[in-house]
Every structure is written in structure tokens, then in C-alpha cells.
Amino acid sequence: MTEIVSVRKALDYEKDLSEAINKTLNDLGGIERFVKKGDRVALKPNLLVFSSPSKAIVTHPIFVLEVFKKVLQAGGDPFVIDSPGSGIPFTKTSLNSLYRLTGYSDAFKDYSDCLNTDTSKVTVEIENGLILKRVDILKPLMEADVIINLPKMKTHTLTFLSGAVKNMYGSVPGMEKTRYHSRFRDVHDFSKALLDVWNITKPDLTIMDGVVSLEGDGPAMRGIPRKTEIVLSSEDSLLMDLAICKLIGLSYEDIPYLKVALENNLSDGRYSLVGDIPTINDFILPRTYHGKLSIDPISLYNYMVFPIFSKFLIEKPKVIKQKCIRCGVCVRSCPERAITMDKISAKIEYDKCIRCYCCHEQCPEGAIDLKRINI
Ligand code: SF4
Ligand code: SF4
Known part of the structure; x- marks a missing residue:
């Protein structure tokens, strides 16, 4: 059925x-x-x-x-x-x-x-x-x-x-x-x-x-x-x-x-x-979404070329120091213990980070952005 x-x-x-x-x-x-x-x-x-x-x-x-x-x-x-x-x-x-x-x-x-x-x-x-x-x-x-x-x-x-x-x-x-x-x-x-x-x-x-x-x-x-x-x-x-x-x-x-x-x-x-089937145009997807294969050249790039360089280009969490209130939520939420607290803000050790984005999800201040940073 x-x-x-x-x-x-x-x-x-x-x-x-x-x-x-x-x-x-x-x-x-x-x-x-x-x-x-x-x-x-x-x-x-x-x-x-x-x-x-x-x-x-x-x-x-x-x-x-x-x-x-x-x-x-x-x-x-x-x-x-x-x-x-x-x-x-x-x-x-x-x-x-x-x-x-x-x-x-x-x-x-x-x-x-x-x-x-x-x-x-x-x-x-x-x-x-x-x-x-x-x-x-x-x-x-x-x-x-x-x-x-x-x-x-x-x-x-x-x-x-x-x-x-x-x-x-x-x-x-x-x-x-x-x-x-x-x-x-x-x-x-x-x-x-x-x-x-x-x-x-x-x-x-x-x-x-x-x-x-x-x-x-x-x-x-x-x-x-x-x-x-x-x-x-x-x-x-x-x-x-x-x-x-x-x-x-x-x-x-x-x-x-x-x-x-x-x-x-x-x-x-x-x-x-x-x-009542609606029309929902231009729903904005997360910036971590890189599309699927199609004949569109941008999609083709994302699907075929991006993965080769994704190690360097994939979005990583980045602390916005000015917004961080040092609450420690991200430290608790990180499964890899990749986050510590310094005197100003939370700090991420990128060699430990597995890009699960739990810190980005859990930060109550929106103080963790996602950036393609080459680290
Ligand atoms: S959860 Fe957000 S505000 Fe709290 S310490 Fe981490 S980055 Fe800073
Ligand atoms: S993305 Fe995941 S592993 Fe990386 S710092 Fe955030 S919580 Fe930790």
C-alpha cells in the first residue's frame, strides 16, 4: 500500500x-x-x-x-x-x-x-x-x-x-x-x-x-x-x-x-x-552541501573536482572570538576533545577535529562559524 x-x-x-x-x-x-x-x-x-x-x-x-x-x-x-x-x-x-x-x-x-x-x-x-x-x-x-x-x-x-x-x-x-x-x-x-x-x-x-x-x-x-x-x-x-x-x-x-x-x-x-501542496523556492541549504552530479558546470565541479581538494577546502568550525562568551558548551559537545578554552575564547585543535559540527550546532551564541580554512 x-x-x-x-x-x-x-x-x-x-x-x-x-x-x-x-x-x-x-x-x-x-x-x-x-x-x-x-x-x-x-x-x-x-x-x-x-x-x-x-x-x-x-x-x-x-x-x-x-x-x-x-x-x-x-x-x-x-x-x-x-x-x-x-x-x-x-x-x-x-x-x-x-x-x-x-x-x-x-x-x-x-x-x-x-x-x-x-x-x-x-x-x-x-x-x-x-x-x-x-x-x-x-x-x-x-x-x-x-x-x-x-x-x-x-x-x-x-x-x-x-x-x-x-x-x-x-x-x-x-x-x-x-x-x-x-x-x-x-x-x-x-x-x-x-x-x-x-x-x-x-x-x-x-x-x-x-x-x-x-x-x-x-x-x-x-x-x-x-x-x-x-x-x-x-x-x-x-x-x-x-x-x-x-x-x-x-x-x-x-x-x-x-x-x-x-x-x-x-x-x-x-x-x-x-x-495543499506548496511551492517552496530557493530553500537555502547549508554551505556544507556541495551539490550533486549534473551537466551544470558548477555542480560538475563540486561533484568531481571538489572531493579531490576537499581535505583542504571542506568547511571547518571557526570560533568568532568577539561572540564567544566562554560558556564551555562546545567543549562538552566535542566528541574528539578538540576544543579547549584560552583566556579570550574557545580554541579548536584542527588536527583532532573530525568535522562533525556538533560544536557549531550546540554553541548558544552562534559563535562558531563554518569556513573553508586551509589548516
Ligand atoms: S559554545 Fe560558543 S560561546 Fe560557548 S565557549 Fe564555545 S564558542 Fe564560545
Ligand atoms: S566539528 Fe566536531 S570534532 Fe570538530 S571541533 Fe567541532 S565538535 Fe569537535
Whole structure:
């Protein structure tokens, strides 16, 4: 059966969001198809860093609240759960700060007990994984009857898209996420780890916040908010990411984890896109994306010539000293211990750096840029 990916227009987070979510869910047969009375329902947004919703880095709290209320109406028992990026310690105190600074505490003031602060984990054995044999996952998430994935539509400097599949990587608790960057330095191997985590947590339903997306050097402070005015729903998050690629003019082959997924037959890639199909022109990709083969000479250069010199030309993280507040987040987030602190700012040892871009992602000040520096 061809799966449906539904896309509906939502101009903002106030007026027509609830109706847009309802429409996408109705296209899939209604929320009752996924949530039964008494089900414990984990809502998994993207809460990557301490950041105001206006920066379009986290799934907007109003978006999550709307889904939360629909689950309640269907008789479910919802709660919100995520583990932030590797620069933030995974503790109850940090989670409370995360909820406060991302606007979740305010939005959920009538349901504050439903914002998860349980940091326990469970080790899950993976049979026939692409690369992982076992993985630690947030325990309350694994114990839920239903998982609803609530990603933000964003770009990503390493994987180019930070969509529905990648959002489930946040199910790995705290700084353990960083270890996989160190173990799997090649982006295709890292993609296999991403896909194993997605497969083991397999959300029952995905509803994506694309009302305001993040383009450019996402997925955090160096990205640029972009009004794309859409909400997407699907039972299959991988197909949703394929649909996003199509909407922003990419092929699945441009996104390492989608290419690996299709090459390994995790999906037949067939879906039907229904609803208010938008035109999204000139979506800005991260500067780490160097295109694909075509007869266009620039693409040809990027594909054929660039890799030969990429050792010298590939984007490297660079600290903007004037912006650095010496908070140490990048030091904690670096899997290779390539960052130290001097008297003025953070400092990167390039011979240790594996270009995972975790520091760029986690810096709360946007003080780490990406440059083609010859070091
Ligand atoms: S670059 Fe500076 S501001 Fe950014 S995370 Fe590192 S120490 Fe903090
Ligand atoms: S310094 Fe290099 S290895 Fe360390 S987090 Fe940044 S990009 Fe990754």
C-alpha cells in the first residue's frame, strides 16, 4: 500500500494551526486511528538547545500543545519528552531550564506535570541493525504505548536535512549522542546509526512543524528562520523526509541517511503527497552541501573536482572570538576533545577535529562559524 504524506497550509501558530493539524490527521484517517483510550502517548518534539521558539530551532511549543490537546480529546494520556543536544547535561535541572527557555513551561502551564523530567534510560538490543547492536534510549519513551514524532523542518550541516527520521536521534539520552559521532566518523556510517535509532523507536505517527522552518546553516543558532507555512503528517517519517526533499527541490540521494535507507531497503520510497501542496523556492541549504552530479558546470565541479581538494577546502568550525562568551558548551559537545578554552575564547585543535559540527550546532551564541580554512 502506498503511504500518505499529508501537507496542509498553516499561516502562523495562532489562527489556523489547529485546523491545519486536524486536516492532515483527517487525511490519515483521524487521530483515533493512532491513539486509543488510556494509551500513554509520548510526544517527541525537537528540543535541541536552549532557544526561544522565534528562532525556529525547536518545535514550537504551541504546535506541541495543539497535538497534546488532540491526544487528550482522543482519550490518551500524553507527555512531552526529549533529550537535548550533547552540550547540555541531561539532568532534571537542565530539562527544567530547557522547558523554561524554549517556552514550553509557559505553554504547558496547565499541564506542567506532563513535561518529562525522568532521565532514566534503557538499553535496547538491536537485531539486524545496520551498524548498531544495542543502544540506550530514554526509558519513558520506550515504555509509551504510542510515540508521536514532532520534528521541526530544518537543514543540518552534517546530514543536510534534520527532518523526521533524525528527530528520533534525540531519543538517545544526553551526551551519549556524541559518542556515535566519534565511532562513526563517515557520514554514511553515522546515517546507519541514525536509522537504527529511528527503527528501534519507530514512531507511530509523525506531525512536522514547518510553519516556520530553518534554512541555511541549521540546525541551530546559525540557521535562518523561513516562513514555509506548512504542517505535514504521515505514519512513515522516512517517507515524510522524502516528501520534504521533493518540496525543497532535492533528491533522496542528496541526503546521506535517506540514500542509505533506500539502498538498504528500509523503504520502497513510495508515497502519495496529498493536501495543499506548496511551492517552496530557493530553500537555502547549508554551505556544507556541495551539490550533486549534473551537466551544470558548477555542480560538475563540486561533484568531481571538489572531493579531490576537499581535505583542504571542506568547511571547518571557526570560533568568532568577539561572540564567544566562554560558556564551555562546545567543549562538552566535542566528541574528539578538540576544543579547549584560552583566556579570550574557545580554541579548536584542527588536527583532532573530525568535522562533525556538533560544536557549531550546540554553541548558544552562534559563535562558531563554518569556513573553508586551509589548516
Ligand atoms: S564558542 Fe564560545 S560561546 Fe560558543 S559554545 Fe564555545 S565557549 Fe560557548
Ligand atoms: S571541533 Fe570538530 S570534532 Fe569537535 S565538535 Fe567541532 S566539528 Fe566536531
